[in-house]
Amino acid sequence: MSFSVGIVGLPNVGKSTLFKALTKKSVEIAPYPFTTIHPNFGMVAVPDARLEKIAEIIKPEKITPTIIEFVDIAGLVKGAHKGEGLGNQFLAHIRNCDAVLEVIRCFENENIENVLGEINPQKEIEILELELLMKDMETLKNARAKLENKKEKTNLRKIEILRKIETEVSQGKSVSEIQLNEEEKSEIQEYQLLSQKPVLYILNKNGKTKCELSNKNNLVLNLKDEAEFSELSEKEREELGAGLHLDSIIKSCYNMLNLIAFFTVAGGKETRAWTLKLGSSAPQAAGIVHSDFEKRFIKAEVIPWQKLVEAGNWKEAREKGWLQIVGKDYLVKDGDVIEFKI
Ligand SMILES: Nc1nc2c(ncn2[C@@H]2O[C@H](COP(=O)(O)OP(=O)(O)OP(=O)(O)O)[C@@H](O)[C@H]2O)c(=O)[nH]1
Ligand SMILES: [Mg+2]
Known part of the structure; x- marks a missing residue:
């Protein structure tokens, strides 16, 4: 079992650049929107200093880190929930992920089209959030209609729960912000609602552009540098004084998914880290x-x-x-x- 994190954002914001930096896979990166159509999947080892320390005393033949999957998804635009851009297909890929990394464009470059037309993290986030909410509304409505048509009494409670959540979502609340009890959570689990997934925002910034987000879980990075530096050896990076921040992205994902690690030593043969839900x-x-x-x-x-x-x-x-x-x-x-x- 591995957990997966979807990389989401408007077109041309640096999603594939981030994916490449994380996974070292060569994927298409280009200065025009909708470069990525089909999703790219890649597994990444979760850095864990504890695993190294255990291996130092056990001296195993093999050291195996635990992994997390990243999915580079097509860019989304306003109206995606109605099928605009690459629309619905793209939303289905988010549905399969356990958490979301949202890349926000904060770099200036007139040769790379800015779909939003300006640098405005707040506005960009609102567009993304709205699409996810609209899609969730549709999912909830369809689910409720299906149950109502069946006219079975056993569905009454579930219909009530769906209606309650639908009302809050229609007022602009993400499902993750709604107070839900255990029963409600379990009744909606099957729908894998998009706005229920934990989100980490990556502000992709270069130069002096002012780019800040208060009270949101976020990291400010220059993804182009991250992608370039990730190709260098550790020694080359040291000479340049270029630090990599990819580990902090991976660790933040791990934390927001409420995951913990445990280790096995297999009688000394293999020291291995595993991922488990808290x-x-x-x-x-x-x-x-x-x-x-x-x-x-x-x-x-x-x-x-x-x-x-x-x-x-x-x-x-x-x-x-x-x-x-x-x-x-x-x-x-x-x-x-x-x-x-x-
Ligand atoms: N200057 C600058 N350019 C960047 C940065 N990050 C990405 N780019 C460039 O922006 C363009 C788009 O990057 P991609 O990684 O392909 O963007 P994407 O979000 O995957 O785009 P789509 O797949 O089309 O949605 C490429 O030309 C990148 O080299 C950055 O931090 N600074
Ligand atoms: Mg792309």
């Missing part, structure tokens, strides 16, 4: 390592990664009594090193 149990973690393991889970040995590093190896940790034996109810913590017993 609040998952030990058997669920086992199921990520191997689909069979969730059912066959009996117990597990667990140690916080710092403790393992301090002990120096697994055997020593056991002798010190630092390994905790846990059962099915144990909730995995970020940074746990786990050995499953099946």
